[in-house]
Amino acid sequence: MVTSWLLNVVSKDIAASIFYTSSANEIWLDLHDWFSPKILPPIFEICCNISLYNQKNNSVVAYYTVLKGLWNELATYRSLPTSTCGTHKKFIKLQEADHLMQLLMGLNDSNT
Numbered sequence: 001m002v003t004s005w006l007l008n009v010v011s012k013d014i015a016a017s018i019f020y021t022s023s024a025n026e027i028w029l030d031l032h033d034w035f036s037p038k039i040l041p042p043i044f045e046i047c048c049n050i051s052l053y054n055q056k057n058n059s060v061v062a063y064y065t066v067l068k069g070l071w072n073e074l075a076t077y078r079s080l081p082t083s084t085c086g087t088h089k090k091f092i093k094l095q096e097a098d099h100l101m102q103l104l105m106g107l108n109d110s111n112t
Contacts, residue, residue, distance in 0.1 A: 003027060039077050046074045054106035064103065071099055 002024035007015045010031070021027045050070045055063040080091045 006031070043074065043077050046070055046077070050074070050102055055108045055111065060107070060111060063106065067099075067103055067106070 003021075006024060006027045007019065010018070014031075014034075018027045018030055021030060050067065053063075053066060053070070058066075080088060080095065082088050
């Protein structure tokens with residue numbers, strides 16, 4: 001009954017994409033994912049800014065400060081999983097290694 005109602009209240013194009021979904025809950029989750037605010041565009045923009053940013057004429061401290069701000073901004077969209085088994089620490093170490101690589105890739109040749 002709920003499945004029928006959902007199929008009837010959405011546009012025909014959307015209904016066609018959810019018609020073969022097995023439950024009303026799955027349809028609801030699909031619709032939620034489809035229409036909820038998307039966080040991918042800002043994450044993409046921040047990642048592009050990080051990968052394209054380099055030291056240029058800035059001091060190493062100024063360069064690092066901008067990168068640190070971008071990393072912090074990205075962290076607001078991507079929270080690391082927490083756990084009691086040590087996985088969280090492994091994720092943090094991987095993230096720190098990624099940050100180090102990003103920092104080194106953008107340094108001027110005279111600093112490396």
